[in-house]
Amino acid sequence: MWDNIIAYVFGQNVPISGVNIFVVITLIALPMLTFIVYIACVYFLKPKYKRRIENYSDILNIINDIEQIKNTNREKIKLSVIITIIVFVSISVASYFLFISGANPLTSLFFIMPSVVVLFLCYKNKKLEMTGIPKQLMCLEKMGG
Amino acid sequence: MERYLFTIGGTGAKCLEALVYMGAMGIFKDDVYILHIDPDKDNGNWLTASKALESYNNVKALITQKFNIFSTTFNPFRQGQAKKVDFCPLPRKTDTSNYASFSDYAEHSLVGALLFSEKIRNDRWGIGFKGRASLGSVVSASAIKSDKEPWNTISQQILNTINSGGEVRIFLIGSIFGGSGASIFPTIGKLFSNEFKTNDNFKIGGALLFPYFTYTVPSDANKEDFAKPTNFLPKSRLHLEFYESLTTLNPFKRVYILGDKRKRSVLCEKGSSDQLNPPHHVEFLSIILAKDFFNTNGKDLDQLEYMGIYRDNNEEKEGLVKWNHIPDNANAEKKFLTFTTMALSFLGFWEPLLRESKFKETRWFKTYIGHAPQLDDKLNNLKKLFNNYIRWLLGVHIGGQTDSNLKKCQINQKIQLFSARIFQDILPDNQNDEIRITEKESKEIGESLNVLKWRGAKGSSDYYEPKIKMEKSYDFLWKLACSLEIDNEYSPVEKLINIIEKTSNQFVNENYSS
Numbered sequence: 001m002w003d004n005i006i007a008y009v010f011g012q013n014v015p016i017s018g019v020n021i022f023v024v025i026t027l028i029a030l031p032m033l034t035f036i037v038y039i040a041c042v043y044f045l046k047p048k049y050k051r052r053i054e055n056y057s058d059i060l061n062i063i064n065d066i067e068q069i070k071n072t073n074r075e076k077i078k079l080s081v082i083i084t085i086i087v088f089v090s091i092s093v094a095s096y097f098l099f100i101s102g103a104n105p106l107t108s109l110f111f112i113m114p115s116v117v118v119l120f121l122c123y124k125n126k127k128l129e130m131t132g133i134p135k136q137l138m139c140l141e142k143m144g145g
Numbered sequence: 146m147e148r149y150l151f152t153i154g155g156t157g158a159k160c161l162e163a164l165v166y167m168g169a170m171g172i173f174k175d176d177v178y179i180l181h182i183d184p185d186k187d188n189g190n191w192l193t194a195s196k197a198l199e200s201y202n203n204v205k206a207l208i209t210q211k212f213n214i215f216s217t218t219f220n221p222f223r224q225g226q227a228k229k230v231d232f233c234p235l236p237r238k239t240d241t242s243n244y245a246s247f248s249d250y251a252e253h254s255l256v257g258a259l260l261f262s263e264k265i266r267n268d269r270w271g272i273g274f275k276g277r278a279s280l281g282s283v284v285s286a287s288a289i290k291s292d293k294e295p296w297n298t299i300s301q302q303i304l305n306t307i308n309s310g311g312e313v314r315i316f317l318i319g320s321i322f323g324g325s326g327a328s329i330f331p332t333i334g335k336l337f338s339n340e341f342k343t344n345d346n347f348k349i350g351g352a353l354l355f356p357y358f359t360y361t362v363p364s365d366a367n368k369e370d371f372a373k374p375t376n377f378l379p380k381s382r383l384h385l386e387f388y389e390s391l392t393t394l395n396p397f398k399r400v401y402i403l404g405d406k407r408k409r410s411v412l413c414e415k416g417s418s419d420q421l422n423p424p425h426h427v428e429f430l431s432i433i434l435a436k437d438f439f440n441t442n443g444k445d446l447d448q449l450e451y452m453g454i455y456r457d458n459n460e461e462k463e464g465l466v467k468w469n470h471i472p473d474n475a476n477a478e479k480k481f482l483t484f485t486t487m488a489l490s491f492l493g494f495w496e497p498l499l500r501e502s503k504f505k506e507t508r509w510f511k512t513y514i515g516h517a518p519q520l521d522d523k524l525n526n527l528k529k530l531f532n533n534y535i536r537w538l539l540g541v542h543i544g545g546q547t548d549s550n551l552k553k554c555q556i557n558q559k560i561q562l563f564s565a566r567i568f569q570d571i572l573p574d575n576q577n578d579e580i581r582i583t584e585k586e587s588k589e590i591g592e593s594l595n596v597l598k599w600r601g602a603k604g605s606s607d608y609y610e611p612k613i614k615m616e617k618s619y620d621f622l623w624k625l626a627c628s629l630e631i632d633n634e635y636s637p638v639e640k641l642i643n644i645i646e647k648t649s650n651q652f653v654n655e656n657y658s659s
Contacts, residue, residue, distance in 0.1 A: 053620050143511055
């Protein structure tokens with residue numbers, strides 16, 4: 001089975017060995033794991049925030065809560081980034097082994113891409129910080145300056 | 146069309162106060178020249194009205210755009226070098242003035258002696274004519290002349306407007322049962338009709354208020370110092386008969402008559418700053434009548450007509466006051482509800498919030514309000530106006546005035562306009578203090594917003610179920626406030642007023658829809 005998978009994914013030149021089987025598992029499983037962590041952070045682990053505005057100070061409490069939620073979200077994003085970096089490094093190492101074993105470099109690059117995309121999203125998409133905050137409260141986010 | 150509204154005496158001052166709030170809420174929308182005529186310059190009713198006017202003008206000064214609310218401009222008349230909204234017909238320092246020292250009639254002292262007792266001739270005028278219209282007529286006939294200020298200026302202004310093809314309408318409001326209103330009302334009418342009666346572009350009308358309050362003169366007081374409430378009705382009849390006798394000489398094109406059979410008891414005060422009658426629904430009705438007069442087609446004002454507002458007999462006997470007793474009630478009810486929702490949501494929610502530095506850093510504040518220098522001062526102006534309005538509205542709803550502090554008076558359950566308890570709850574114990582809202586009161590206001598309109602007991606025909614749940618009032622307002630489209634041309638405070646008005650308006654539409 002392994003020789004078929006390795007031959008199908010990397011071409012006929014790559015020899016079958018224990019290291020290469022591990023590399024293939026890494027290449028397929030880790031990007032998937034990265035996505036699962038990412039999706040879990042963004043969608044499944046979001047806090048169910050609900051505070052009714054009963055008086056004016058509830059708005060001030062919401063502003064505080066938003067800060068806290070943002071901080072929590074930032075922590076999750078950090079964790080997500082760390083996992084992604086580990087994945088990225090693992091894939092890079094695995095790709096290196098594959099490369100020196102004779103695999104096509106473009107194929108290796110293809111497996112690195114999901115990690116790069118996740119990293120990019122984590123850094124650039126600021127909305128991630130506001131995950132879990134109801135839409136009508138988002139405008140209570142504090143803006144500096 | 147130029148609109149002139151003259152209010153006379155203590156009752157007139159109360160009507161002027163009602164005019165201010167009805168201008169603020171957009172029931173009375175047009176610009177109007179106003180003049181309050183009162184021999185009792187320090188009358189508490191006038192001082193309250195002038196404070197209301199001042200607080201309105203301070204808010205109005207913040208607005209350059211045309212809004213549905215705060216749209217009326219109250220213009221003063223020029224009096225000499227100054228522009229003023231009040232005029233005292235007494236010739237000199239009122240504290241010492243009396244008939245005996247009134248120079249215009251000094252040479253006719255024997256006539257005076259024939260008409261008035263010595264006590265009346267020597268009585269000080271500082272606090273008005275104490276219900277003596279005959280005495281008031283003597284003074285007003287002398288002070289209200291076309292060659293004297295401000296009447297010559299007003300006449301000239303009318304003339305200029307008419308000559309340039311414009312139209313002028315004058316509306317007078319005064320009581321028919323007292324001294325000042327009953328005497329000055331026909332005098333002003335006569336003055337202008339002498340000059341402009343033949344001109345189709347000039348019409349004069351008015352509202353005469355029949356007795357709607359009463360009081361008990363203390364047994365140990367000098368009875369002559371007070372107008373007697375028992376004389377109010379006979380005097381009203383006499384005065385009305387006099388106006389009626391003028392027949393073709395009667396200068397008015399339309400006279401509205403209104404009062405209340407159920408007279409509310411008020412504290413007995415001689416006058417001056419102590420005379421602080423609580424507001425009454427009859428006063429805001431007089432403003433609705435003024436609006437009706439100004440909006441009436443000129444062709445319908447050719448002949449003198451007496452008009453009034455009536456209720457169902459049973460309801461009148463019971464002393465009930467309901468929204469459907471008010472002319473143009475659907476419009477008036479909505480405007481009242483919207484403005485009151487605005488006032489309460491401002492005092493209970495927006496004002497304390499907008500003062501918080503933490504809130505000023507939010508995306509919402511920066512998007513909707515933006516850079517707002519001296520915002521706190523502007524909030525103070527709005528707060529003062531809403532503060533005065535809530536006191537006024539509570540005053541309309543109280544029963545007998547048992548204390549000068551409205552918080553200590555009972556609410557009259559027969560006035561079925563608003564659920565007035567919340568107004569009383571949020572007022573400070575000391576009536577001179579401004580309303581300061583705690584978190585608890587803010588919550589209480591939030592829970593009252595959806596049932597501001599009076600409602601009867603469950604199962605009765607007056608019962609209604611509000612569409613917005615009580616604990617969700619602020620949530621509703623906030624959600625709306627985050628999705629509004631506000632004109633970027635507006636100044637920060639205009640944006641704020643617009644937000645509060647739009648959210649309150651939508652709240653009322655949604656909550657009270659059937």
